[in-house]
Amino acid sequence: GRYAYGSQPAIAQWNLARLAEAMLPLFDTVPESAVERATASLNRFPELYAQYWLDGMRSKLGLFDAEPEDKELADDLLGWMSRTGADFTNVFRSLSRATAAAALAPEDAEFGAWYGRLQARRSRQGRPAAATEALMQRNNPAFIPRNHLVEEALAAAADEHDLGALHRLLDVLARPYDHDRD
Numbered sequence: 001g002r003y004a005y006g007s008q009p010a011i012a013q014w015n016l017a018r019l020a021e022a023m024l025p026l027f028d029t030v031p032e033s034a035v036e037r038a039t040a041s042l043n044r045f046p047e048l049y050a051q052y053w054l055d056g057m058r059s060k061l062g063l064f065d066a067e068p069e070d071k072e073l074a075d076d077l078l079g080w081m082s083r084t085g086a087d088f089t090n091v092f093r094s095l096s097r098a099t100a101a102a103a104l105a106p107e108d109a110e111f112g113a114w115y116g117r118l119q120a121r122r123s124r125q126g127r128p129a130a131a132t133e134a135l136m137q138r139n140n141p142a143f144i145p146r147n148h149l150v151e152e153a154l155a156a157a158a159d160e161h162d163l164g165a166l167h168r169l170l171d172v173l174a175r176p177y178d179h180d181r182d
Contacts, residue, residue, distance in 0.1 A: 062132035
């Protein structure tokens with residue numbers, strides 16, 4: 001719906017427009033000038049969002065520099081994830097570990113072809129694999145607060161006065177980028 005992954009840029013711009021409406025008197029004392037200033041800023045949002053999104057995806061994919069086909073590479077992965085129902089966090093976590101990503105490739109021909117493109121793209125960077133993996137692990141969390149785990153911890157705390165599950169969850173989430181934990 002409204003907050004689906006692909007809808008986030010548009011809804012973010014809509015939310016910023018509502019914020020700007022509330023702040024118009026701060027932009028200028030003349031209402032028309034305030035609207036003009038707010039509109040000029042809001043019109044920059046799609047381009048800025050696209051650039052920051054692509055920079056973020058490059059980091060998640062272990063790409064240090066920019067090449068023209070990077071957006072297509074990222075979009076193709078997201079398309080595959082959507083078609084197969086693959087979990088966003090788990091896919092990027094697997095990609096952050098070369099052996100895990102390589103193991104996925106033979107299981108799915110489409111992913112395998114995409115992964116070959118990624119490997120070719122990475123090879124043009126001239127960076128060691130360890131640097132690529134480190135970049136990815138800094139940008140792809142190993143752990144996120146899954147709804148069912150949060151609900152279980154909250155239910156145990158509320159219903160049974162047992163804070164153990166909550167403390168274990170908080171301990172893991174205190175270091176979401178610790179890829180050495182399982």
